[in-house]
Amino acid sequence: MKCxxxxxSDVENLSxxxxxxxxxxxxNQTQNSPQKCEVCDAKxxxxxxxxxxxxxxxxxxxxxxxxxxxxxxEG
Ligand SMILES: [Zn+2]
Ligand SMILES: [Zn+2]
Numbered sequence: 867m868k869c870x871x872x873x874x875s876d877v878e879n880l881s882x883x884x885x886x887x888x889x890x891x892x893x894n895q896t897q898n899s900p901q902k903c904e905v906c907d908a909k910x911x912x913x914x915x916x917x918x919x920x921x922x923x924x925x926x927x928x929x930x931x932x933x934x935x936x937x938x939x940e941g
Contacts, residue, residue, distance in 0.1 A: 867879070867888055867899070867900070867932065867933045869888070869890035869892065869893065869895055869897075870895070870897050871890065871893055871895040871897075872890065872892060872893050872895070874890055874891075874892040874893065876890065876891045876892050876936065877889060877890050877891065877933075878891060878935045878936055878938075879899055879912070879914070879919050879933055879935055881914070884898075885898070885899070885901075885912075886898075886899040886912050886914075886919075887899055891936065899912055903921055903923035903925065903926060904921065904930070904932055905923065905926055905930070906923065906925050906926055908923055908924070908925040908926075910922055910923035910924070910925075910926075912932070913929065917934050917935040917937075918931055918933075918934050918935075919931070919932055919933040919934070919935070920932065
């Protein structure tokens with residue numbers, strides 16, 4: 867997943883009121899996380915497991931790792 871504004875891949879998935887969204891750590895832009903399969907474009911949900919995000923696509927059959935959140939920059 868990438869930032870739509872600047873194309874950076876330094877993005878993290880966060881959960882908000884309307885589902886997951888992406889925040890760019892470079893330019894602070896936010897955007898909705900795509901709710902479709904990266905492979906076949908079918909509508910598919912995102913599932914979080916720890917820092918890893920999987921796409922469950924019925925058409926493709928198996929969950930696919932699509933994003934891993936970077937380690938939070940704290941302290
Ligand atoms: Zn950006
Ligand atoms: Zn698919």
